[in-house]
Every structure is written in structure tokens, then in C-alpha cells.
Amino acid sequence: MTQLPLRAQLASALGRTAATLSRVTGRGDGSVIGGRVGLILEPDLLRKLAADRKLVLVSATNGKTTTTRLITSELQELGEVATNAFGANMPAGHVSALASNKQAPFGVLEVDEKYLPEVLETTQAGVVCLMNLSRDQMDRAGEIWLLAQKWRRALAGKDIHVVANCDDPLVTWGAMTASTVTWVSCGQPWKEDSWCCPECGGPLDRKGDDWACRECHFRRPEPTWFLDDDAVIDPRRQRWVLDLRLPGRANRANAAIALAVAEVFGLPVERALPRLREVTSVAGRYTMVERDGRSLRLLLAKNPAGWLEAFEVSDPSLPIVLSVNAQGPDGRDTSWLWDVDFRILSGRPVYVTGERRLDLALRLDVAGVPFQLCETFDAAVAQQRPGRVDVIANYTAFQQIRAEFGRAV
């Protein structure tokens, strides 16, 4: 590693102090505040910290944090890895991540979809992993066709190896300007944002995972990696049963693309896969927590596509607690609730809580799903008999529940 110039060293040291303060005062993971202090002092800090490392940027609407964790776990097979493990996915978080591990030859950075062009430009990362794009909290996330258009411009004309999910038409369109692309077939359960061709606006015809525009040349590229149910098929047509400890289809998709990224770094599946199997929980997601004889499994879902994946993981034989907030990070507009098909919960005991529980209550009422309204999460838990319970919460609702368990999860 090259030595950082003095001003950059000072900036990153001050950033670390602020991060420590934020942690000891209990105001957060410390990963964002440290980075913000650092960035103010040295705008070029991220560029300097990124230089001479092998970097992967990971972006998508859903699964960024988990996939970042999976790729990090794989690359640790090759050496030390700097990463923003707490999901602080804007430049301030990237500064924190890289500053906290200056010796690491590898970096795996989760990047907010909007910030991808900027972070790509600043860090000159050589590998970019792109999984999916779908409607998200639009009062802050912006429009996804526009986002994909910005990805196209940012990737064009640079020496970048992109690993991307070709089953998502918008991701394909956003990724295809890169000089090298490894296409991975990871599936796309949520299709409501890709019935139309991003190239010409014509209708996309779909058959299974395959798709093609009826009116122009735009069609799904041929993948070299496939997610095939519980296994991944590599470019040599070898089938690897994943056998992850993380649950659900979405995580198998994340693992498939992570294995393709590993191969870009020369790490073969036989060495990468055992590393993926070591990951059990990511920032509290999928963990079981215990309270008074009840075992609660915590699932995070931030948008309609995420809720679809969470329902898939959830066990239909169990009661389920749903918690919804509408603070800044959640998106203050709760309209997205109407894009989620809750009818799948019919027949299960459903408990509704969170700051916007009345929005959810009306949504379930219109869907014809019986539910019980609970003032607080504790009240919802108190209603449960001993045994297993699933919990699905959106972002700040999830963090509030985690905080109740002392971030032990």
C-alpha cells in the first residue's frame, strides 16, 4: 500500500475518532459519521484510499448488503478485505470502510444505486456487481429507468468487468455498455417494473427467465452462470449445490452472482463456496432472537420486490408479525404497500404494528386478510404462544426491533 499524504492521514484519523465517539455514545454503528468527518476534511480521501486496491462495487435495489457480505467472505480466501459491512453505502461509508483497513489489498463496497456513477469515477473500481432494479422508496430513491441510464453512461468507455443479472431487463440495459460483462441468470420474481423495453418502450415478451423486445433488437444476453433451484451451474456446466445457511431464493441468487464475481478474481467455486456457507446472518437479517420462550425470526423487506422475497422465506405454518414505518430511510410515502400482494398471508395469524400500522391495516382489510392491530412490537410479541414466529419489518422498523434486542443480533 502506498502511504497516504499527511492531510489525508489526518482526515482519516479524525474520521475514526468520530466513529468511535458515535459508537460509544450509542448513536449508531459509527460507520457513516466517521466517513462524513473524513470527507469534509479531504474530498479526495476516497480516491486516495481506493488507489492500489482491487475493488468490487456491489449495487442493486435489493440484496446489496448480503451480497457484499458474501463476496467479502469469498475474497478473504485470498487476503484481507476492507468492506462497509454495516450497509453505510454512500461515499462517507466507503471512506470509513477503507480507512479502517488500510492494509487490505481487496475492497468490497456496497454502493447505493444513485451513487454508483460517482463512486465508480472516484474509486476507479475494476469490478462491478449488479443484481436487480425495482421500484423503491421513490421520494428519495428516484426513478429507475433514469438510474439505469446513468449506469450506462458511467460504465461506458472504461476498463471495467461487470457481473450482472441478465434476467432483469433494466439491469441488463444498465450494464451492457461495459467493456466486459459476465451474465448470470439469477431469476427475477418481481416483474412489475419490466414489462416494457428500456431501449424503445415496446412490450417485452417473456418466457420463463428469457425475455425479448417485440419491437427492437433488445433481448436477454446468453448467461454463462445459472442459478438452478438449489444449485449454481458454472460456465463449464458443472452443477454446485449451494447448501447455504442463509435462507431463501433471494440469497441463492446473491450467492450465484457472488460465485461469478469470485471467478473474476481467479477464485474457483471449490474455494469460494465453502466461504459462502459460513455466512449465517447479515446485519441482523435472518437471525433468530429469543424472548420469553418465543423464537422470532427477523426478516427485512424495504420495497415490494423485497416483500415478495421475504414471503418466500417465511414459513406459512407460523404466525407472522408485520411492522411498517415511514421515516426518511423507509420512504415517507406508504403507497408501495398497495404494490405488495398480501393475500398470500391469508390463513395465518397476522399481527400488524409499526408507526404506520393504520396504513397496513387498511391495506390488509382491502386484501381480505384478517389481522390483529398491535400498538407496539412488544404487544405483538406478547400475543404469541411459545414457539416460532416470523417477523417482517421495513427499514427503520427493523432497526427499532434490533435495538430492542440490544443489537445483539
Add this chain to the structure above:
Amino acid sequence: MPSDSALRIVWIYPDLLSTYGDQGNVLILEQRARKRGIPVETVYVRSADPVPDSGDIYLIGGGEDRPQILAAERLRRDGGLHRAIDRGASMLAVCAGYQIMGTVFGGEEGQPVEGIGLLDIQSSRGPARAVGELAAEVDTGLGGHVLTGFENHMGVTRLGPGVRPLSRTIVGIGNGDGTEGCHAGKIVGTYLHGPALARNPWLADVFLGWATGPLTPIDDAWYDRLRDERLKAVLPR
């Protein structure tokens, strides 16, 4: 084929314009009709398909700039919606869908794009995005309720003499001139997500009443609780 007795709801271009919970307006009309024993048939019309002109209530939602321009082009070429409105059908147009009902709206670079001319309004791109809760007093001609919802748009809409404002804003931006939305005949346009009918069941009943005549009251407990909470949260005390 739809039977003659059923209420026919037509949702226009969910593949282009349904970015934020717009389906909710469809689901709420269906629920509130069925609760009153009115059978419902809903048609989702994709943008590659013709718009049927035999519907009773038409809905069109919000979306991004490019899909909005595509939707306007297709509706103009198709003509089905115009025939339906001439026949006396009603229409709820939300956000991007509201703008394209006018004679002109702003494209992705702010360029003027020709609308479909069903409402006497002109929209353009405003200086800043209007994002947040909105509350407004509704035109007495439509019952004088309080309108509640969430707006998220960059549009500024000028109302011509052929339409009336839907409401006067108490909180929020709306059209940009102290009014929010507009109506003319049986067409109602609004910037509100929420979705609009989840927050304003009275407006759902305006549409159902136009299509089927006087309505029996139904249990609005969940609607009322949500409305009260939202209005308490945003209205000045």
C-alpha cells in the same frame, strides 16, 4: 365479454404507469363496489393492447418521464379512451397520468410534449420537486371534503377555463398555484398518491355513484382511522 350488469373498471397501462401503488385505486373501487353487492369486472390494459371503450370507470397512474411520454403517444394513437369519455365514462388520472390528460406536459429534459387533450390544463416542469403530505379543501361541487394524500412530482399545472380546481391546498404544493388537481365532467385529475382513494374513500364513492347511482353506506372504520391519523399529522393546529 363483460356482462351487462357488472361495473366495468379499466386500468390503463399498468406496465407503463403504475409506479407507486396505483393498483390500490383499482382494489379500493372493487372492494367498495362488492361490499355494496355490485359485481365488478376489471380489465388491465397493457400498453401494447387497445383500450376498450366500453368501461364505466377508467384509471391511469403515475410513472417516470419516458413511460409517461410513451403512454401519451399510445393513448392518442389508440383513441379508445376518448371514445369512452364521449360515451360518458368517468376517469381518475393520477400524477403523470393527470398531466397527460392535458394539452401539454413537460418531458424528461423539460421539453413540451403533446398531451391527449381530455382536460383543459397545461403542465410543465417546476423548479423543485414537490414531495410530502398534502391536505386540501375540496370543491363544494364534489362534496367539500378534505383531500389527503402524498405528492411526489416536479410538475406545475395551469388550469384553463374548461376545468375547475379539485381543491384548495392547506398543506402541500399540488398544481403550484394554491390549488390541487382539477375536475371537469366525470374526469378527476390529482397529483396524489396514497393511493388517493385509500385516503379519500368519499372520492371512490363519487366514481361509484356516477357509474351506478345512489350508494348504500358501508363500514369505513379503517379508512376513517387512517384519514384521521394522517390529517392530524399534517394539518396546522
